[in-house]
Amino acid sequence: MPKHTGRGIAAIEYPTGMNQNGDPSQAWIKVKPDGRVDVFAGTSDIGNGSKTIQSQIVAETIGVPYDWVTYDNSNTDSSPVCTGTFASRATFVAGKAVEKAAERVKERILDIAGKELEIDPSDLEIVDGEVLAKGAPQKKIAVPDVAAAATWTYGELITGTGAQLKPYASIVDPETGEVDLPPHSAISYAACAAEVEVDDETGVVQVTRLVQVYDVGRAINPTLVEGQIEGGAVQGLGLGVLENCYPYYPSAEHRGGQFGSYLAPGFEDLPKIDTIIIENPSSDGPYGAKGIGEMANNAQPPAIAAAVFDAVGVWVTELPITPERILRALEAKAEPVRDGKRVVFDSELSVNAVSQGGIAFEVPA
Amino acid sequence: MKLTVNGIAHDVVSAPLATLLDVLREDLGITSPKAGCEQGGCGACTVLVDGEPQRACLTPAASLEGLEVTTVEGLGAPESLSPLQQAFTHHYAAQCGFCTSGMMLAAEGYLKRGGTDDREAIQEALAGHVCRCTGYVKIIDAVAAAARGDSFDLTVTAPSAGMTNLGGV
Amino acid sequence: MKAVGARLPRYDGIEHVTGRTTYVDDVRVPGTLWAKALRSPLHSATMSGLDVSPAEAMPGVHAVITAADVPLLEYGHLSALGIPADEPLLAKDEVRYKGQPIAIVAAEDEETAMAAVDAIEVDFDERPPLFDIRKAFDADAPKVHPWGNWYPHFEGEMDRRQIRKGSIDEAFDRADVIVQGVYRPAAIEHVPLETQVSLAVPEANGRLTVYSCTQALYFSMGVIAAHLQVPLNKLKVVGGTVGGGFGGKVDTASETMCALLAQKSGRPVKWRWTREEEFLCSSTRAPWHMEIADAVTKDGWILGRKMLTLHDSGAYARFSPYGLTKHSFHHTGAYTIPNLSFDGFVIFTNRVPTTAMRGFGVTSVSFATETHMSRVANVLGLDPYEVRLKNANRIGDTSPNRIVYTDPSTVSVVKALAGGMEVELAPEYAAMTRDPREGDLLPEHLVSQMADPEAH
């Protein structure tokens, strides 16, 4: 079989949270009389795990077991504003809001525990559902007892709210794109290597391996991080070699309306995936986390394009890199146009070749 | 007609060519099989018919007289999860969860017919099922673990093979 | 016991594996009507003689809505940011893409609703469509909107997103080599396993409960309230449990129509899109056209980048101006390039409007700039890891919009990738860190780009 293997790499970055900010998330937490914790936030769980991650942040911040936390994002009557689950903001921005609300709850628990124990709240800490005197852990009161005291003795509701809003970054100079504030709260980074096998007679390309590196800031839940990265890898593979709403773009002919005619990746398209996580903490995210869900399908397509070049010596720069595009490129044997110090690829795709004088891409000589 | 679902016989009166999916969801209120495409393309509606996985959206309910239909409710309840349900939980094989019922029943069928933990065999057996969230890795991990007869600690989840954490660098 | 950093099980994991998670389509409200849409069969046309009365007269049909039933017909996805609306909830007088909703029917069952849709009368006068964004500026190009074919409302009422930094002419003058290429990623369907679905229930107290698969409860509530012209206390949006989104379920594609039908019929109304509607009529990730010319030195420094981006927005703007702005901010990728000239346009075409999808705005530019980076390395005969490390973002470098990088990780991830691929880097690259540039890594052309350490 005329099969060729190749390797390619890519390195990318991505802004965590909404570009230019200005996107609020809010949360409120109340504590039941037995110390169990109810979290209300408006963050949809689209499979990304908002319910899990935000519950973990609350459990950690207050100092109670994870299974004491009930998380309710079910409706706009009880949950406060959250701009939504997009732009890798559900952990990074909304998670910060619940962290802030949990801090307030913790303060209230310590205040009441301080009264019960007759110790200054600043000398107390909460560990595994118990309020302990720092350095003298035999002096303690269980959080359920604190909650009961709040309810029945002091007539108080232990509650806390939190909100996260970074001010909107305005473009102050539309000529240069200069902004008045950082348009991002944190930038995540990733790198990816792809290995491919290409049949030069049919153009069929199989991605055989993806090695990926992600700086996630801090993995609040490493398993969920893996889930995002692996899911993103396969979507990136789809972008790279399979998926296209308009197979004859720009024509709208032959749009696939079924799973048989729109090629979403399936089990048998799956390459071997190796992933390396780095934790360089962010300054703004909860516990140093960065969002990595969005960027998780960005690095594979360029790595695959470079791997295909390595395998068969042609650059396919229209996605997806289909068997047909590989065969056409192999037939065209296109070399870049060399003119002085200029090396020009893909000139047939340029606006300069297609537009009838409407727009041009001019490069300084 | 009589339709037996998870061991319970139901009298079903519906349009003559109603799909099993419609009958389960709309007539019997069993909503775990999902209308993901109603074209047989995604597998979200798969149920077991006499132990073999089958797309409910492609199946005229009328053809199932005398046969046993199993949905994911028939695998196990929260307090009595089947080994496969435990495997899916421990290996984090469900993210949004919409494909999960069909996926698990396809996997259950695979295990029932003697499927092993061979990853390629699992991929082949589940090939008709689309999951857009997980990238399939952890689903294969879960089915392989169930095939091996692993026991599962449901208070934690398992890392993926091929995962390295370098910490801060 | 630490919760953060622990491999805890999913909060809703047991619900998922027992089939008990309740998605919108699993909510059961007695008396619920089914909705079905009349959609445009043409890419571009003027429309006349819309008559829904034959559908309304059919037994089992409880309500039909058209543009005339919507209190505020046009409300933009980015109206909250001051970006003007351009898309009607239901087509009025003209259609700009195949699949555009024109009228929605609510009936006792799905079959009746389908038959009622078929009974609606409407005439079309077909117009030539525009599909190729590269031709959008040509004198003879079909006009997608009366005002033109590209978005005209960037800051300062500019018709493009622009980045200018340093001196592009000087960079190209000094370059040893100029590498130029064109990059065109495709439109992608989100393919959530749960198609677009919503259920609106009129309550006795005059409120509407809207069960929604939205990724953004409050955003969608704002959209519904604006179209209906009601205060937020008249709505309760129920959701938070979504069968996959990937960006496509921010659009609020079905909720408002269900709410209007529920108001008009006084009955609960559910609209679940078929998979074919999801594939053919729901918004997609945009196709993009990107041209890059890099001014580079023989030893692999990127001195300058000139870039043109055309973003195929489809028929309406939705989130596209936001996406293009984000794209422009990241057109240097994970690297520091001192001289920049970027021009980007949001182009309208007669295809389904495009919207946010995972990596929105940046997926495209990452593909273009990273494939280009590999080409540059290949043209220069240099190692692809080393070219990337050399130009990597470092602490104190500045971004295209002059923001200082405080904690970049390009160096970390590229070195870790080399480790993972068992590639041995030359000693000076193996020793590289993200610390501020100095020595050989601070050539004269980058000195002026370094931020004043005191400035931020």
Add this chain to the structure above:
Amino acid sequence: MTQGTEVLFPTSANEAIAQFGDGSGVTVIGGGTIVMPEITYGRMAPTKALLLSRAGLDTLEVDGASVTVGAALPIGRLAELAEDVTALAQCALNVADYEIRRQGTVGGNVCAGEGHDAPRGDLQGPFLALAAEACSVGADGERTEPLDDFLAHRAGRLLLDLRFEKPAASAFAAIDYPHTHEYTVLAVTGVRTTGGETRLAATGLAGYGTRLRSAEAASSDPEQAAAAALKDVTVGDDALASGWYRERTLPVLVRRVLSELEEAA
């Protein structure tokens, strides 16, 4: 509307034949994989539906050199022929996925009409290359004829079975893209008969599966046969691939099939 559909549920071949009658107004449902979505999507509203799942047409008989495949045999069961008719088993296993292969029938696949912008009827290729005879009933009674002829005039007929002689060798090659798939872009089946004749057929082209007779005539030289194959076919664009791509790769598959047949012989 399906509310008014009369559903017929024959429990024997004879009952099925009687209920099919002259076929007028009858929609045949084998496994349902093709018809049921059309009903769900409102594109088809049968007045009378004939469900074959219990009609006893799911037979697979091997009698010496002769093989008879019942029209309602699930596609996946053709894998049982892996030793005798390798290409047919390979082609069957290349159809969709495990569940669809259990549910979809050989007859449904062979009689499939145009797909939704993707090729259907994968099994037409091997059966054409095997020169299968189709036994069917209809207005003029029972008829056994070459599959080619049956496909051209199948309206109003109920396929009962397909019959063919075991070949000396067979080979199958398909475009393996995407790797997980429902439909196959292009596939070629080659058969070497016990008499030494070589027969070739392709699917994924415009219309039905096609015998590649020009390529067969040149089959002693795989390169010439590959080039000649293009004379036998009409190609078209669909969502999976263009006609251009199919023209480029049909010769490749023909060459691969012929060299595999050489090796097998």
